[in-house]
Amino acid sequence: MFSPLPMKHVMLQIMTDELPQASLTLAELAVFSPDHRPVHEESFPIIPGERFRELYSQAGSRLEKIGRHIALPPQVHLGRIHVISEQDLKKTNAWLGEVWERCSALEETLRDLQEEEQMIHQLEQALENFSHLNIDLSLLRGERLFLDLRIGMVPRANVTQLREALGLADYLLFVYMEHEHNAHVVVVGPRGKREDELGSVLDTAGFRPLPIPPELHDEPEKVRKELETRRHRIEQERIRQLESMKTCSEALREDLEAARSTLVMAEPFVRLDTAARSAGHLSIISGWIPARDIDRTEKALTRVLEDPFRLNARRPSAEERLLVPSYLPKHWLMAPFATLVKQYGVPRYGEVDPTAIFAVTFIAMFGMMFGDIGHGLTIVLAAWLARRKLKSFTAFAVCIGLSATLFGFLYGSVFGYEGILKAVWIPPLSDPLYMLSVALKWGIAYLLLITLISVHNRMVERDITRAIFDSNGLVSLVFYLGMIYGLWNYYANGAFGLGAMLLSVTALIALLAYKLIETEAPPGERMLVALIETFETVTGYISNTLSFLRIAAFSLNHVALAVAVFHLADMMESTHGHLLMVIFGNLFILVLEGAIVTIQALRLEYYEGFSRFYSGDGTEFRPLRLETGITA
Amino acid sequence: MTAITSQTYLKTRVAVMAKQLYSPRRFEDLIHSPLETLGKDFSLVGLIEQGLSPATLNRVAEKALIRTLMQELSVLLRPLEGPARSILVHWIRKFELYNLKAIIRGKLKELPFDQIRENLHDLPPLISLPHERLLRTENILELLRQLEEGPYRDIAHQARRVYEEKNEPFSLDAAIDHSYYTGLLRRASAAEPKDRSSLLRLLGAMIDQQNLIWLLRYRFSYGLSATETYFLLIPFGRRLFRDHLKLLVNEDSFEGVIEGLRGHFKDVMSDVGNALEAERILDNETAAQAHQSLRFSPSAVTRSLAYLVLREMDLKRIYAVIQGKVLKLDDSLIRTAAGMPGVPGEETQARVAGHV
Incomplete structure (x- = not known):
């Protein structure tokens, strides 16, 4: 486990x-x-x-x-x-x-149809433009003896460069309309030996000829209808292609499933x-x-x-x-916690898998910070109702909800009301100093456990020196215990005590000596690095321990927020207003404080806990399996 | 970082990096150095000792050099944002376009995807195309459809038109190159006023070089008409202006084009006898402009771009030298491949096919 x-x-x-x-x-x-x-x-x-x-x-x-x-x-x-x-x-x-060839052909056909549709759209615009001109359009069509004349469109970005290039072949380019990314142009020049090279440069420039229907000037309505018919035909063709693919897919599905198998x-x-x-x-x-x-x-x-x-x-x-x-055993209850642990990393082979410890301590810390029967049961209910969306995280939400409920009984709090039930243990606001001392003790116990795990992990790696002397080794554990013992003496008797002093100072010297030996640098730098690292170890233990005070702070904060909500509710003149304020205030506490408390608990786990013992650079066991998409 | 601090930071960074650039003297030393010494400079020692095949060693060396350039680019990109960042990112996209061309050519020749993959550069995700997805396409049209869905949409549209009309890889290459340089120019034009003029000066030199190389190649190697050649040029160079380019494309011979050059280009290119020599001289011209931008430009992004241009040239030369050493080529041949002038008094007869 x-x-x-x-x-x-x-x-x-x-x-x-x-x-x-x-x-x-x-x-x-x-x-x-x-x-x-x-x-x-x-x-x-x-x-x-x-x-x-x-x-x-x-x-x-x-x-x-x-x-x-x-x-x-x-x-x-x-x-x-x-x-x-x-x-x-x-x-x-x-x-x-073969199947893909058919699908690919369909993709290409659909693409061509789309292109053609766009072309018709462009043509409509061009014809609309021409219909207002008082010129004989028949002049623009057909072969002429001395004049090479082409009507079409090119991407707007190419117009200037193309005009100049065509100028080299004595051709002229006129833009008569711009629509979307295209410019509609007339290209005109003398027939002759340079006529052939024109085709190539026009192709390179993306020129597409626009056929001018002969009836445009006399019967514009007929032309419009013709274009509409073409558009309709494209749509019909698109539907036909998709239908044919659908029919084809029905016939192929079974074989495709067999191919997938x-x-x-x-x-x-x-x-x-x-x-x-x-x-x-x-x-x-x-x-x-x-x-x-x-x-x-x-x-x-x-x-x-x-x-x-x-x-x-x-x-x-x-x-x-x-x-x-x-290989991390998978249990439905542990699955969401394992996911959160993996966010930090996978344990190395032989190291302690922190999932179970994480689950227990996270649930406990969340409950302590968010203790309320009403809020806890609401979380449980919401998790159950949203179980399809939450999937494996349903268990996570239910667990933290139950923990909040349990601590709600201990604190005697139901939706912030503290008079409904008698507290089994203590209402947090009744003795904040006591709550802080409990959080501090929890923090000390947690850090001791984490340091012991760190020692164990080093031992598993057969790195005895680091197990004893490293920042999270036995020596620093002795130092931490000496400090706690000394501070307890000071609190109880007014003096640090010789035993505690000896224990702390000896451990500190051993720690410094190890850092001095371990650091590879010139003497001055070595001394500086060793001193800084030892100082960091000392401050690390102090700050990490004090960090746990937030557990008490948030339990107090939870009650204080509820008090604020009730004050606001009391300021409402009507009963409905009071009720609404209480409901929305509780929702606010649930969502906002719930999120903050989750983040704080995660922070304590990751930063104060995992960073001390967990390298997280292991490789997860991913066995060879038949990937059927069916969860085992 | 504020704009002033990031400009100062970038200029300092570029100044420090510029110390890595190779002087002609250092290149001379490089040519005379044994392969092992070159390997030490570019972390290839182990690989050289392993006795890999020349082809594999070349690939590894090329990858190592591109990696070096990418790492330096990522350092220069850190303080940049907006149009300035976009210019450097677009500049480095040339490597991705090499990949794109390799994939398109491979698909046209119906090569197996493993063979195409071998010719692709490893690039950072910032500019990398979804190679695997593109390689898995089964024909050129499917490839173009895939490209039409991504950031290379414009290139893909143009490439498709060219492919459908002409159905040959050269036109695709030309369309891609043209689109790349036009994009670079567009970004420089959209840069902040303090960067714009110096950026355009540097890009102008690069475009002059490309225009002249394309002109010679399209007109006399691929036999394109004057109109088509002109259409594929970018008339926004620093010294080769629109009207001058029109006159040049109308020339019917290589010599005619060289004789038609004016001013500075006429001075430096009067003795050029072939395209390879022309490329070398034009490279030097771009390098001279880049050196000037690197030292005197008031714009930090221009200095960064100038540094990258010079660094790329250096790395290409180094690669040519390593390649030459791996293949045990003669020094004069390596010198030609690296685009370096011949040793004074020595007649360099060696010619290499293709480019470095």
Whole structure:
């Protein structure tokens, strides 16, 4: 519960042909995390399955792209689980390629239709413009003997440069209208040898010719109708294309689901990547398996592999400790707290997993700061009602709500009213100094626990020196205890006490000596660094301890806010006004103070707690599994 | 940071960084240094000792040099915001455009995506395209559709038109280059007044260089017409103005263009006999303007851009030297590839195909 599961490094020696089957079985068991280090590179130089990975990657990409047009259910139902051969994958990939080609053609057609629609829109604008001109438009059409005349549009940004470029070929460019990003232009010049080069430069400039209908001048209505018909035809074509795709998707969906299943079953071999190495017929797979699952894995492999194999398992070496993935057991109640812990980082293998400690202390601190039966039960109710949205965080909200309720009983507070129930323990405002002393004691206990965990973690790493002398080691713990003992003596008897003094000073000197030895710098700088670091350790303990006073401060703040709400409510003249003020005031407390208290509790956990013992740079255990989208 | 402090900070930063720039003397030393010494300067020692293949070593060296440039850019970007920041970011996008061109060419040639990927630069997310998604496209039209959805929408539209009309990669490259420099110019024009004129002066020199290179390439290597060539130029250079460019594009031979140059360009390019030599001289011209901007410009962003331009030139040369050493080329060939003048008194016959 307090540390990741013991892991073993395994090396599976099998026949190369059976790699896909072995990877599939390991994925079914979901207990194997591949080790991609090239440790056996010399003896096993080949990384098998290169072509398989290429095919998988292309097929996966195709399926993803097809998914934009043909929606598939989020969960994959695999049916009979079986090994996917390279041939199967090739076939699936080729089929997906054909489907994607159809989808891609559809995308291109829709894009073309959109372009055409825009073109019609531009043409309408141009014709509207022409219809007001008193010129014979037939002059603008057809071939002429001496004149090369073109009407069209170009992006506005290209007009100036194009005009000058055309000038070099003795052509003129006139802009007769600008619409959106396009300029409608007339290009005119003498027919002759430079006529040919014009086409190329116009293409480069993005010139698109606009056909002028011959009837425009005499029968503009006919032209408009014609354009409207073309627009309608485009819309019809778009609907037809989409309908055809829809029909096609209905027919293809089942096969696509089968293709997706194929890819899910092919994925484990792909994910093995460099964790599988081969030397001809013999291959190895390296990785990590929780110690408790070794036998189960061996039995499963014995059942499915036809040829003999060998599974060697060993404890991780000291050098490998940082590489071993941390297997954090998943419990529905702990899941939201584990998520919050992971925001800080994953514990190293062997380190204490702080999730349980985090959960207990966070819930307790939240309750202490937000103790109120009414507010607590409201949180529980709200969490339950919003359980579909909150998902795994429902448990989190329910826990902190219950904690607030429990402390509400201890404080005797219901929606801020303190006279309804008798406090089991103490109403916070009745003795603020007592509340502060309780918070201080909680802080001291918390820091002692955290320092002990830090010592344990260093011991697990076999770093005895740091376990004893580091800023969060045994020596600093002794110093902290000496200080607390001395201050307690001073508070009770008016004197620090010789024993406490000896304990603190000796520990402080040991701490300074260690810093002096550990620092690598010239003597002056070494002394300065050691002094500053020792001073930082001392101030760190003091400030961290005092930081916990906020627990009491917020419990007082909670009551004080409620008092303020009641004062405002009393100022209301009507009963309705009073009631409304009490309701909205409580809502305000719930939302605003609730958020602040959550942040403060998190801050205490992360800053005062985790930063002392938790490196958070571990690797989470992510086993090979069949990614069906179904939560186990 | 206030505007004045960030300007002062940036100028100081650039001044410190400028000490890394290579003098001609230092380049001479570099050419005579063994590969191991070069590797030490650019953290490639381990790789050289591992005995990697020349191709892999070249790739690694190129990546290391681009990484250096990106790291320096990120330092210079920190105090910048608004149009000034946008100019530097746009300038560095040239590397992403190299990638884009490589992807487009690869798709046109129907190369497998792993092969295309090998030719792409590793770039920071600030400017990087979604390579994987683009590589997974199965033809050029799908690629263009993907691009039309992102920040390269304008380029994609233009590229599509050019592709549909002409269906060849050169036009796409030209459209992309043109769009890049126009974007740079647009950003400089939108810069704050205190930066604008010095930025335009520096960009003018860069555009002069590009215009002349494009002019020679489009007219005489690709055989484009004068009108089309002129359309693909950007008539906002510092010395090559609109009317002058019109006269130059109408010339029918390389020599004619060189003879048609006026003023300063006529002086420096009178002896140029081929495009490679022209590129080298134009590089030097841009470098001279960049050096001047770096030392005297009152605008911090111009100094930053000038530094980046010079640093990129240096890194390209260093890369050419490393590449030459890896391939065990002759010093004179390396010198040509690095765009350096020949040793006095020595006739450099070596010619290399392509660019550094």
